[in-house]
Amino acid sequence: MKVLITGFEPFGGEKINPALEAVKKLDDEIAGAKIIKAEIPTVFRKSIEELEKIIEREKPDITICVGQAGGRFDITIERVAINIDDARIPDNEGNQPIDEPIFLDGLNAYFAKLPIKAMVKELRENKIPASVSNSAGTFVCNHIMYGLLYLIDKKYPAMRGGFIHVPFIPEQVIDKRNTPSMSLDNITKGIGLAIKAAIENKEDIKEKGGKIC
């Protein structure tokens, strides 16, 4: 089995992206699967084009994109991507789409093709704070997650995939008051466990994990 795991380049004024740093530190083999690592530009459109090239070349069984969710307290497994770009800040090439659909022929939303509850459970049982998230935002993270699931829907129906958001690491919050962080070691461990759970669970488990709002 082959798993493609991607991390975004830094954005929004940050010097590093913990998602990318953690992806780089992952083992090259997890639960018997070969791990392919890639860096993706934090740019609308181009990120999906890059992703598609790598998928076309590598033909992974599972693709998981990882991004930074500054301000979140734990590792979040995203449930759904929506067909909208709505950028609060410009991306790394200055694009700032507002309320535009990502693909005109795409569904309003795609649900992750991943066992999100099993992944959360695996992390929590290993002492890594984690939960299901019901929104990946409306910036490039949601954009690539939507793009990935659109590609699965249209071209790679056998592939599974989804998105993971990770918190800031401590060095990023030195000058940010009351902002949570997680150590790079724990983020790396968490992503590894999530990959393991994705490999080992073809079907998701039935487990509480919803949000009231």
Next chain:
Amino acid sequence: MKVLITGFEPFGGEKINPALEAVKKLDDEIAGAKIIKAEIPTVFRKSIEELEKIIEREKPDITICVGQAGGRFDITIERVAINIDDARIPDNEGNQPIDEPIFLDGLNAYFAKLPIKAMVKELRENKIPASVSNSAGTFVCNHIMYGLLYLIDKKYPAMRGGFIHVPFIPEQVIDKRNTPSMSLDNITKGIGLAIKAAIENKEDIKEKGGKIC
């Protein structure tokens, strides 16, 4: 023009629901439109059935459901409802569905049929903190929003509609540490302004208001 506005009954151990209290206090006419107010049970399925009965009877031009988002800092206009029920706590009749679709023949998600950016702008210009939210959760609030938009899609294509989440009011946070609230007066004023903006803007405005994550 006729606007139907609904509020949920209290849930989750709360004695009151600020959404319902605010709905009751709304003027009977806003921006020239007649305002019809209704209380909806915080119960999966039954909430949608009740809503449909009222819509069938009243034939409103716009329907907006309002719910409590305990822990949020401002009034949020919801952008999208997803086709999933995932209850962290039981509803008011003890139902607790986990990861079940709301309608098997529904889309993965429906976008609000409301000028969400114009509504946010109207509130903010009138000194009421407000923003767009990209998740209504996975409890009864998302459920009714999805149900409303499903009904619009399937049966009432001329109707517009969506969902507004409101914070706790001060009396609800007396014993909750570090939990934000908004006065009932401001919530009521905010909902009124949101209705006004929905009436006055057939099309939404192009305005920043996305979230990075």
Next chain:
Amino acid sequence: MKVLITGFEPFGGEKINPALEAVKKLDDEIAGAKIIKAEIPTVFRKSIEELEKIIEREKPDITICVGQAGGRFDITIERVAINIDDARIPDNEGNQPIDEPIFLDGLNAYFAKLPIKAMVKELRENKIPASVSNSAGTFVCNHIMYGLLYLIDKKYPAMRGGFIHVPFIPEQVIDKRNTPSMSLDNITKGIGLAIKAAIENKEDIKEKGGKIC
């Protein structure tokens, strides 16, 4: 009985100070006592000098200074002022003392001469979120509270006094993400109730209200 109540002028880039706005709106008589209102400059030293002049002129029985605590969720009755100025930002005349004592002949700290638990209880029973705070910071708010209690200790032993911190009001948080606020009406009501409790309770009540950290 005469109660002097002061509010600071705006600082830190804010256009208004909710403490001052609320003080201005207070009734001129509360619980049978005459209420004297005054504005105090948000300036080290000068604030205490101004306060002393007013105390000398008005001879109040109780003096309560009120300040803005941006980011706090509720109205906080301060327990203690410490003998240190440590300014993170300059005051309104550009002074920025770092780790300097306020009065060389003052105690390390003074406890409020107010029934702080009775005041908190009065607010909470009237549905206004409130709690005891154990730090008034190290800026001009702590400075004036310390100055007031120093004056009580050295010159006006019959006077009682202390400090109240109030949250932002909604219009101040329109552009601040995830920042709590309280309506000006509720802040005004809360300060009035606190004054009433201070007048009616010569001794404090024994009531839980400490903080673990």
Next chain:
Amino acid sequence: MKVLITGFEPFGGEKINPALEAVKKLDDEIAGAKIIKAEIPTVFRKSIEELEKIIEREKPDITICVGQAGGRFDITIERVAINIDDARIPDNEGNQPIDEPIFLDGLNAYFAKLPIKAMVKELRENKIPASVSNSAGTFVCNHIMYGLLYLIDKKYPAMRGGFIHVPFIPEQVIDKRNTPSMSLDNITKGIGLAIKAAIENKEDIKEKGGKIC
């Protein structure tokens, strides 16, 4: 040089205390000084009595007590301890004093006899989030800090000392929503750096680090 460093036993329903776990993992020698480690009961009075016995036996040059500050985002070096016990929950032997002085012959407050700004700077320069705190609460943490500084004042004038608060570690927040944590490795590293800075700075540095409120 000899440094005594203490950690509290778990309290408040927690199974572990990150302060104690980190203290145990410290090196036995830091910056040339011998490190003596001790566990202190989370009990009013008894904690100070235990501390005094160890100080009497070990005659340390510096004593630093460490405690858990659940809910804080970073490592905080405490500036001041106040002469009050006000317990929101019972201590580990069921004591719950409310608004009682710790020592009748003690000052209202004692400032830490530590270079708090230099300690914060040392941590931040090494990528560990840290700040000065102006309140150690009113539970056993403030109690032991006050007791330590009282002992310095009355019996051990040559000794220096103070208190450090540390956040929850990740495994403690698995079931706590939106609660920050810090890895045990980073907490341990941070305490070690704080000790180093305390040893190397007899006088504190002049550095911004105050709080507005």
